[in-house]
Amino acid sequence: xxxxxxxxxxxxxxxxxxxxxxxxxxxxxxxxxxxxxxxxxxxxxxxxxxxxxxxxxxxxxxxxxxxxxxxxxxxxxxxxxxxxxxxxxxxxxxxxxxxxxxxxxxxxxxxxxxxxxxxxxxxxxxxxxxxxxxxxxxxxxxxxxxxxxxxxxxxxxxxxxxxxxxxxxxxxxxxxxxxxxxxxxxxxxxxxxxxxxxxxxxxxxxxxxxxxxxxxxxxxxxxxxxxxxxxxxxxxxxxxxxxxxxxxxxxxxxxxxxxxxxxxxxxxxxxxxxxxxxxxxxxxxxxxxxxxxxxxxxxxxxxxxxxxxxxxxxxxxxxxxxxxxxxxxxxxxxxxxxxxxxxxxxxxxxxxxxxxxxxxxxxxxxxxxxxxxxxxxxxxx
Amino acid sequence: xxxxxxxxxxxxxxxxxxxxxxxxxxxxxxxxxxxxxxxxxxxxxxxxxxxxxxxxxxxxxxxxxxxxxxxxxxxxxxxxxxxxxxxxxxxxxxxxxxxxxxxxxxxxxxxxxxxxxxxxxxxxxxxxxxxxxxxxxxxxxxxxxxxxxxxxxxxxxxxxxxxxxxxxxxxxxxxxxxxxxxxxxxxxxxxxxxxxxxxxxxxxxxxxxxxxxxxxxxxxxxxxxxxxxxxxxxxxxxxxxxxxxxxxxxxxxxxxxxxxxxxxxxxxxxxxxxxxxxxxxxxxxxxxxxxxxxxxxx
Numbered sequence: 001x002x003x004x005x006x007x008x009x010x011x012x013x014x015x016x017x018x019x020x021x022x023x024x025x026x027x028x029x030x031x032x033x034x035x036x037x038x039x040x041x042x043x044x045x046x047x048x049x050x051x052x053x054x055x056x057x058x059x060x061x062x063x064x065x066x067x068x069x070x071x072x073x074x075x076x077x078x079x080x081x082x083x084x085x086x087x088x089x090x091x092x093x094x095x096x097x098x099x100x101x102x103x104x105x106x107x108x109x110x111x112x113x114x115x116x117x118x119x120x121x122x123x124x125x126x127x128x129x130x131x132x133x134x135x136x137x138x139x140x141x142x143x144x145x146x147x148x149x150x151x152x153x154x155x156x157x158x159x160x161x162x163x164x165x166x167x168x169x170x171x172x173x174x175x176x177x178x179x180x181x182x183x184x185x186x187x188x189x190x191x192x193x194x195x196x197x198x199x200x201x202x203x204x205x206x207x208x209x210x211x212x213x214x215x216x217x218x219x220x221x222x223x224x225x226x227x228x229x230x231x232x233x234x235x236x237x238x239x240x241x242x243x244x245x246x247x248x249x250x251x252x253x254x255x256x257x258x259x260x261x262x263x264x265x266x267x268x269x270x271x272x273x274x275x276x277x278x279x280x281x282x283x284x285x286x287x288x289x290x291x292x293x294x295x296x297x298x299x300x301x302x303x304x305x306x307x308x309x310x311x312x313x314x315x316x317x318x319x320x321x322x323x324x325x326x327x328x329x330x331x332x333x334x335x336x337x338x339x340x341x342x343x344x345x346x347x348x349x350x351x352x353x354x355x356x357x358x359x360x361x362x363x364x365x366x367x368x369x370x371x372x373x374x375x376x377x378x379x380x381x
Numbered sequence: 382x383x384x385x386x387x388x389x390x391x392x393x394x395x396x397x398x399x400x401x402x403x404x405x406x407x408x409x410x411x412x413x414x415x416x417x418x419x420x421x422x423x424x425x426x427x428x429x430x431x432x433x434x435x436x437x438x439x440x441x442x443x444x445x446x447x448x449x450x451x452x453x454x455x456x457x458x459x460x461x462x463x464x465x466x467x468x469x470x471x472x473x474x475x476x477x478x479x480x481x482x483x484x485x486x487x488x489x490x491x492x493x494x495x496x497x498x499x500x501x502x503x504x505x506x507x508x509x510x511x512x513x514x515x516x517x518x519x520x521x522x523x524x525x526x527x528x529x530x531x532x533x534x535x536x537x538x539x540x541x542x543x544x545x546x547x548x549x550x551x552x553x554x555x556x557x558x559x560x561x562x563x564x565x566x567x568x569x570x571x572x573x574x575x576x577x578x579x580x581x582x583x584x585x586x587x588x589x590x591x592x593x594x595x596x597x598x599x600x601x602x603x604x605x606x607x608x609x610x611x612x613x614x615x616x617x618x619x620x621x622x623x624x625x626x627x628x629x630x631x632x633x634x635x636x637x638x639x640x641x642x643x644x645x646x647x648x649x650x651x652x653x654x655x656x657x658x659x660x661x662x663x664x665x666x667x668x669x670x671x672x673x674x675x676x677x678x679x
Contacts, residue, residue: 002383002610279669281676282673286621287600289607289613289617314595318599318600366585366589368592368596369591369592369595372595373568374568375572375580376579378585
């Protein structure tokens, strides 16, 4: 066992730290779910990309640094320690890009990845439907074959599409074989959100900002060149995205370690902290450390060729509950000031969505129980 | 960066597991509780032959953690934390035979002092072993010893911080092992026990409770190994392992129902062990306080 970084990893860490210290905006950017904030976050992505910091783990030909998993975790630690802005390009670079690398054609990689890396095109995920939330395989939006035009015609409705209010492109699953049931007969599509027949209706989230949207599809034509993977194979293709979102890539330990350190500082600077707060501060810090160390174990196993698998569900329940506990503790420390707008309050509101998105924690616990503990499967209709 | 056990460590874990799995450790623990130390001492000798008593002086804390996780999984009786973690560091030498220790304020009574060849208060040998106290863990035979006066003061040398931290790490690892065992046995039970015509493990209420145990244990173990490597304080491991193992114990008892609430059923051995170790070698409150102090001093 060895937790030390190699010389080249240390050099990478130092370079990242130095660049971030010199370039991270001194003032927090406005919320990315407002028009002004969106623009500021896009500009920040462009700044990152200029010096190959936007997608460090990607190949060099797509403006990455070919960073290893270890280096990626190190970069994320540095990124959040430096207090750098949230990633408006997150859905694209972390959820969609791995699939484009694995299942996309070279033409698709060349067309989509460069503008994703610079933040010029921001991607929104279109998974849920009004009647397909946790039960995603029950989705009803359709794709009808159009041989004449060489593509598909999409109809239906997606909802809770993060970033869709301002994003340029969307990705999601549609039922391409009306006879097929559940996981079969689904196809993975990419589509510009300003295409003919698409209507985006922003939805105000708890904090009042349009962080997600409904997306309506009325005879939207998508050419074959914008199908990701084979037609009918969408579920399998999409599941690799779900694993990414639940697991390592969306919630790097750096976020929680940085937040836990700020919580410790807040506790220290609070004049008369509530008596019960001390234990909760310590627990949040301990859990952030546990998450960091657990991630190093995961990274070691993945680097040796292992797969994330159902462990992503263990991960997702833990970080989402840690995120809430951490921010609740901060609000309790702030006392009567807690209700006043602040970065802690923003973080708290955001943390509340953690146990819901990317598969609710109830679904994750089912997965842990069935696939890891081997308990009998739920009866499903 | 390689945060998994290496091959030698996995081999050591496998050797321990194979020894303990075939050793009727439950029988030894029950006999120990009833005052028959014979089977437990035979087991003690076999574990000593495998090198468990020399890990603290000759190996790294990672090996100590591996050994104690196995001891916890098999509810091995005897003053192992005392003999294989605290005393070798406090005395600066390997323990011969069986030794035990009391150490105020965290370890007020000497475990298994009737069986031990040597009894210490801190690192000072004492001879006066007084009355026996009954522990929630029947296999933990606690004794008052001379040298710890009524005011709670310890005569003799100051307790060694380094020795104490290794004992805390060992205790955390033992808790993880015990928690893992309770989870494994509970999973087996709920897959076989049927009510209302189906396995109770198919009910979501049971699944989610056991999933929470899996999650808690998965995030506690890295702190044990992280503490063994000096990356975090042993207190962090003790806090997380105590919480995770205790959750395993409470959940394990609940899913077993009434059979779990009997002494005859083996689950009772782990329930008692976990409850005792949660407050042994520093209470959760003490360890959280120590962490807060360190965080404040950064």
